Amino acid sequence: MRGFPRGNQRSTRQRRELLNLFQACEDFVSARSLHATAESAGVTIGLTTVYRTLRMLEADGGADVIRDLNGERLYRPRPAEGHRHYVVCRECGLSRAVEAEQVERWARDVAATTGFTGVQHVVELTGVCRDCGEIRI
Secondary structure, three states: OOOOOOOOOOOOHHHHHHHHHHHOOOOOEEHHHHHHHHHHOOOOOOHHHHHHHHHHHHHOOOEEEEEOOOOOEEEEEOOOOOOOEEEEEOOOOOEEEEOOHHHHHHHHHHHHHHOOOOOOOOOOEEEOOHHHHHHHO
16 A cells, blocks of 8 residues: 655654554544544544545545445555455445456546546445345345
């Protein structure tokens, strides 16, 4: 995963500690839950700084982002191999990476045929995981 983007944002001790905590996340986390984790670990950092830091990581390609059922942004460290797509359980939030080469190819084709550059896409797959499905029965 990448570190902090270059630019006008300072790499403070709190941000470095937050980055270390974020890199240890295996699942998607909200800014509020990451803030709580930081506070529990003794890192004094403002919630606004957590939001800004996560948005910087997203903009720099260091984080994948999905939205939960309430529209809140959830973040996960982006793997070294790059952008991923996920299927997310609507009940418990469990996420699994999925292969989506067809989507990537389609996005490249759209860019080529329209002449657009910097084309980005958002694919959101949700469902009910096996464990939650068994609970419903």
